[in-house]
Structure formats: C-alpha cells, structure tokens
Amino acid sequence: MRPDPAGRQTQENLHMIYDVLIIGAGCTGVMTARLLSTKNCSVAVADAGCDVAMGATCANSAIVHAGYDAKPGTLKAKLNVRGNSLMKDLAKQLGVPLRECGSHVVGFGEGDMKTLQELYDRGVTNGVPGMRIIGQDELRRMEPNISSEATASLWAPSAGITCPYGLTIAAADNAVTNGVHFYFNFKVIGASRAGDVYYISNGTDTIAARYIVNCAGVNSAHVAELLGENNFPITITPRRGEYIVLDKVCGNMANSTLFVCPSERGKGILVSPTVHGNLLIGPNAYPIEDGGDRSTTAPGLEEITTGAHLLMPTVNTRMAITSFAGVRATPNTYDFYIKNSEQLPNVVHAVGVESPGFASSPATAEYLVGLLEDAGLKLEDRDDYIPTRRADGNHKQFHNMTDEEKVEICKKDPAYGRIICRCETVTEGDIIDAIHGPIPATTIDMIKKRLRAGMGRCQGGFCSPRVADLIARETAKALDTVTKCGGGSWLVEKRKGGN
Numbered sequence: 001m002r003p004d005p006a007g008r009q010t011q012e013n014l015h016m017i018y019d020v021l022i023i024g025a026g027c028t029g030v031m032t033a034r035l036l037s038t039k040n041c042s043v044a045v046a047d048a049g050c051d052v053a054m055g056a057t058c059a060n061s062a063i064v065h066a067g068y069d070a071k072p073g074t075l076k077a078k079l080n081v082r083g084n085s086l087m088k089d090l091a092k093q094l095g096v097p098l099r100e101c102g103s104h105v106v107g108f109g110e111g112d113m114k115t116l117q118e119l120y121d122r123g124v125t126n127g128v129p130g131m132r133i134i135g136q137d138e139l140r141r142m143e144p145n146i147s148s149e150a151t152a153s154l155w156a157p158s159a160g161i162t163c164p165y166g167l168t169i170a171a172a173d174n175a176v177t178n179g180v181h182f183y184f185n186f187k188v189i190g191a192s193r194a195g196d197v198y199y200i201s202n203g204t205d206t207i208a209a210r211y212i213v214n215c216a217g218v219n220s221a222h223v224a225e226l227l228g229e230n231n232f233p234i235t236i237t238p239r240r241g242e243y244i245v246l247d248k249v250c251g252n253m254a255n256s257t258l259f260v261c262p263s264e265r266g267k268g269i270l271v272s273p274t275v276h277g278n279l280l281i282g283p284n285a286y287p288i289e290d291g292g293d294r295s296t297t298a299p300g301l302e303e304i305t306t307g308a309h310l311l312m313p314t315v316n317t318r319m320a321i322t323s324f325a326g327v328r329a330t331p332n333t334y335d336f337y338i339k340n341s342e343q344l345p346n347v348v349h350a351v352g353v354e355s356p357g358f359a360s361s362p363a364t365a366e367y368l369v370g371l372l373e374d375a376g377l378k379l380e381d382r383d384d385y386i387p388t389r390r391a392d393g394n395h396k397q398f399h400n401m402t403d404e405e406k407v408e409i410c411k412k413d414p415a416y417g418r419i420i421c422r423c424e425t426v427t428e429g430d431i432i433d434a435i436h437g438p439i440p441a442t443t444i445d446m447i448k449k450r451l452r453a454g455m456g457r458c459q460g461g462f463c464s465p466r467v468a469d470l471i472a473r474e475t476a477k478a479l480d481t482v483t484k485c486g487g488g489s490w491l492v493e494k495r496k497g498g499n
C-alpha cells in the first residue's frame, strides 16, 4: 500500500473558520473553488455525495455550447459565450480532452428558416464568433449521414464537446493541490450565524465560514431557505433528460453536434459524438417530483430513438451500450439566478443553473468570485499557485501514453502492465494512482468517472470485481465495505457467521 498524500483527511480541519464555504461540488462549485484557490483565501467545499460531479454535472450532453441559444442581455447569454471562450484553455491546462467540433441546428424545410435566422441574430448579438447559415449541399458534405429531409443548418464552429465530470474532477484535483478542502457525504441540513461567521451543519458536523456560496444544483433553492432566506424568489422544477450511449463503432457517424430547432421544452433531442469516441443521443425533458430520480424509462428511450432518427435515420440503437438520465434544475425564471443574497450578508446564490450551466461554468466562477468581492471578501493573487492538475503536472492515463512512455512506465511499475478494464484499456497502475489521487477514488463509480473502467462495451461486467478488489487492497478495508457509489451500495454481502 502506498502512503496517503498529506492533507487529504479534511475531516481533521473541521476546527477551521474558512474564508469561503461552497455548498455543492458540481461544475459551478468546483470551478469557483479552483478560481478562489488562485487567491490568498481559505476555501472549503461541502457536498452531499461521496465525490464531485454527483448532480447534473455528471449526466448531461457534454456540449460546450456556442451561446446563440440564450436571449440577448441575459446572464445565461453572457456567461455561456464567455465560458465557451475560457473552456478550451482550461481543458488544456488540466489535461482533459476537448474537441472543437462545432454544432449544427438543423432545419427541415422553409418553416425552420425563421428559427435559424432568429438564432443566428441572437448569436451575433451575444458575440458568438463564426456562425453561418448553410444550405443542404454544404450540410451534407459536413455530415454525410444527416437525414435527406434536412435542408439547412445554423453552423456554429465555436461549439465543442468535452467530458463534464472529467473536467470537474480535474479542476477539483487542482483545487486540492492548491489547498482547498473537500467535505464529502456532507448534506447541508441547517445553518446558524454568530457574529460574522456562518456555521453550516449536516446534523453531525459543522463547517464554519465567513462567506457562503450556494451551488447546490437541483436543491439550491431549498439550500437558500436552509441558510435563512425568507420567501426566496426562485423555485426549481427538476426536469429529467434521458440518453442512450452507442458503441464506439458508431462514434464517427456524426462529426459535430446536431440539434433540431429548439422548442419551449428546450433544445430537443440531439445526436453528438463524444470525446471518448461513442455516439450520444438524447435528451428528452420531463418534469419530475424527485430531483434525485435518474431512472430511464422504456417510453423515454423510444422517444429519444425517434428524435435521433429525425436527424439521422441510420442511427442503430441495437448498438446501444447503456442509457442514463440527468436532472436539470429548471428555475421559474428563464435566466440563471446568480446573486448576492438580499437578506443574508456574505451569502451568494447560484440557483437555477440549468443548461448551458456546464459551458458557462468557468465564467460563472469568475462572476461568483466578483460577487464575493462585492460583498467585501478581500482577495489577492497567490504567487505559489499551481495551475496544472497536480503539483507534478497533468496526469496521463496509460492508454493516452506513447509506446515509449508505456514501455518506460511498465519498467518502473509493473502494475501498468496489468490491464484491468479491457474495453477501455485501464491498467492496475492507473487505478492505484486514482485511489491515491488528490481526491482518493474509493468507490467503483469514482474509478469509473476518472478512468472509464466500466464504461466500455461490457459495462463493467469484467472489471468491476477486480476494481473492487483493488480498492479494498489499497485502502486496507474489507471487500464488503467497498461500494458502487457510497451509502449502502455495497457490492458484496458479508455471509452470516463468516467473513
């Protein structure tokens, strides 16, 4: 077993009074923590889940939207366009793949031309670069598999795709590297204030901080009330969106992200490549009661298939390897509600951050830090800030190494020569490294989100038991304590009277 990196047991730091506590470790909270870690202040992040990116950040379309969709003058429009421009450098800095593949909003006949023109005009006003409305011939040259019924598209070359949870995990690793403390399994249930310090409680422990940022996604309006807001003006309706992921043999069917014209229910069902080489279709959009309900349904998956066929009739859902769903935090207002509290001093809310909340997140972080400064937080740049994911640079996974690098690392550490996930070529060395990473990956899903072990064609049928064994061995815990995703999601049951 390798030793624990210093400082990762953040529970020991509960006696501290932090400058800033961020509630919610999705992309909004983590990007904000990372940005604050470039400054001379102490920062903690508390999340109800056992990892970062456990909410909407974990399950979405992964599109770095160009920014033509949001109405001009809204915060959504401003943050989306700025976020898009920051995202490329951010991904590079953190060593996360980002493909500048562009996007098409596809029109079907004369009736859609007005919408394409409106979106184009909005985009121009919002400052989106390089857009064009293109005709059928050019569209077919760019996307040979597009439906023959498609007649035109709004082409936005600045749109891209990346891995939202991968980027958030990398940003969180970087924040830890620069001294941010993460408290997982910390579901905020109450708050009190004495002097200029807030005491935020999960019922057992308390985190103290002078400034609070509420980024609790689908629960953000509820958390605002827990913090002490009376008659908070925003309500959130959880809206679920289901997806199907197709095998990598289908990954080249689309070169860019393909949308239909948007409707009142959102951007509609899209067809998109993923940075990992799969093809993604979805999402639909339905309000649900329980914001934690991420189940998929047979009618939902059928609806997605029909929607995808409109854009690309040759999409073959018999090549599906999995389905999943994400839940949007849809506010009762059209726009993001990102503001200083009007009632509570030194509290900032990021509420109703639905799409394009991921694409916007680097800009949202800037905006939130500005609001903290408006509230009185004094910030100065640090001169010892480390911009890469880890102090020794960006971690490279075995399957991304050159042949020479592979030979070299196997010589140094034979664990890199043992393949655990065959579908995605994840080695024992990669897994051990993640288990002992800045945020230790100690569940099956934490390994999956960091390394893709279990995300391939066999969906973990082969590697999950071996990953569980490695987690147990490396953390010196019994196998029956290893979980899929925290809580009671154990994989192995202890036999009565046995071990």
Ligand SMILES: Cc1cc2nc3c(=O)[nH]c(=O)nc-3n(C[C@H](O)[C@H](O)[C@H](O)COP(=O)(O)OP(=O)(O)OC[C@H]3O[C@@H](n4cnc5c(N)ncnc54)[C@H](O)[C@@H]3O)c2cc1C
Pocket (backbone or CB within 6 Å): 023, 024, 025, 026, 027, 028, 029, 046, 047, 048, 049, 052, 053, 054, 055, 056, 057, 058, 059, 060, 061, 062, 063, 064, 065, 186, 187, 188, 189, 215, 216, 217, 218, 219, 220, 223, 240, 241, 242, 283, 325, 326, 327, 328, 329, 350, 353, 354, 355, 356, 357, 358, 359, 360
């Ligand atoms: C179906 C779908 C498709 C989308 N597609 C895109 C897209 O292609 N591009 C794009 O830009 N955006 C997209 N979005 C929107 C994007 O995913 C979100 O805007 C973004 O992830 C919001 O991030 P967040 O950090 O604000 O919230 P979340 O990621 O939801 O994080 C909130 C965190 O708060 C934590 N939390 C909640 N309650 C508590 C509590 N009481 N105590 C402590 N912690 C708590 C949760 O555990 C969670 O980790 C999509 C969303 C969905 C659902």
